[in-house]
Amino acid sequence: MELTKTIKKLESIYLEKPERVFTMYLNTDPSDPDQQGGEWRIHLKNGLNNFKKYLKTEDSEDELNNFKKVIEQVNNFFNEYELDLQKSVIIFATPSDGLVFAEILQVPVETEFFWEEIAKVDQLIRLHQEYPRVGVILTQKEAIQVVVTELGKCIDTVNYELDLDTEDWRKHPSVNRNHTTMGGSGKSVNIREQFLARFEANRHRWYKSIAPDLDKLAKEDGLEYIYMMGDPEETKDLAKAMNKDIHTFIDKNMLDEKPDKIIKEVHKV
The missing domain is CATH 3.30.960.10 (eRF1 domain 1)
Structure with a gap:
């Protein structure tokens, strides 16, 4: 808009x-x-x-x-x-x-x-x-979503997911997360535990690699205010890696929610 x-x-x-x-x-x-x-x-x-x-x-x-x-x-x-x-x-x-x-x-x-x-x-x-032009950056381990809103309306959503084989962040139009779930056999649980340990060990480096893309998006979209939502340790690391200021942090996991629900939550703050 x-x-x-x-x-x-x-x-x-x-x-x-x-x-x-x-x-x-x-x-x-x-x-x-x-x-x-x-x-x-x-x-x-x-x-x-x-x-x-x-x-x-x-x-x-x-x-x-x-x-x-x-x-x-x-x-x-x-x-x-x-x-x-x-x-x-x-x-x-x-x-x-x-x-x-x-x-x-x-x-x-x-x-x-x-x-x-x-x-x-x-x-x-x-x-x-x-209701200015706002960006909501949501983190959840290897997945990041940006919801852009203006006048309380969703203007755009951008999704990134970390390719664990190449360690590159891939941009895609919709959330289609392929990481291993916690349920199922003991083997899948073990794989997930291994991933979590790997993620914690490399989180700072991986977030540092995606930060320039988020800064560029914020500049090109003319974001006047930026929220960051997710686990406090994750949002803290990602915010430190970015050049853009993060105005408000929200300790909630809503990455898999619809944009309208995310926007309503932001307006409560």
């Missing part, structure tokens, strides 16, 4: 009549007592209709037609994504460019509608300050 760049782009928009910028912050949170019956539909309908009525009284046919173009884009968005709604929706749209920015979010907003010369980004800026 690169929200900082998006906000700057939105701030640069200025449209004179009969064109305008439509801004919408809509609360769709089903856990909100005021939203138990899906009242967001009523708020959306009333918000759009109020502008239509006003433009009709202003006798501005060109501006009304432009607003109708925007309404069509907004309605199409909700028709397509209504079943995917979470806590809120933010939309910025123009008659000529359509939906400049449209996001379904897991964070709350205050419902507001604007049809003005500029995009009303004040609430979006506040949300960005509260």
Whole structure:
């Protein structure tokens, strides 16, 4: 999403009549007592209709037609994504460019509608300050995962696993861990014990070899805040090997959890 760049782009928009910028912050949170019956539909309908009525009284046919173009884009968005709604929706749209920015979010907003010369980004800026671009680095022995989140939403996940034969870290798109489990025969348990002993003996060196990749990822993704989650000894060693500052450490093993659950845990801190 690169929200900082998006906000700057939105701030640069200025449209004179009969064109305008439509801004919408809509609360769709089903856990909100005021939203138990899906009242967001009523708020959306009333918000759009109020502008239509006003433009009709202003006798501005060109501006009304432009607003109708925007309404069509907004309605199409909700028709397509209504079943995917979470806590809120933010939309910025123009008659000529359509939906400049449209996001379904897991964070709350205050419902507001604007049809003005500029995009009303004040609430979006506040949300960005509260939910910046964050990286969560999760460790679990020979596996490392990075969850990138912004506005409480998972933007990306990157997974690394140590190849014990080559001692190289391999990057892959999804968690598919192949290390030996603790269960099963006495032989498999013994193999796992041997691995754990080997890992402890080489942890510092192995984490030092992956640290530059994590630093590069943090820089390229523009991470404004970094959490590290896992066994305290592991996270301590990995943090020492990295150049980027780790802002918060969380003593929990959640590497095999879904990103949304990890993000919720981080927001509790």
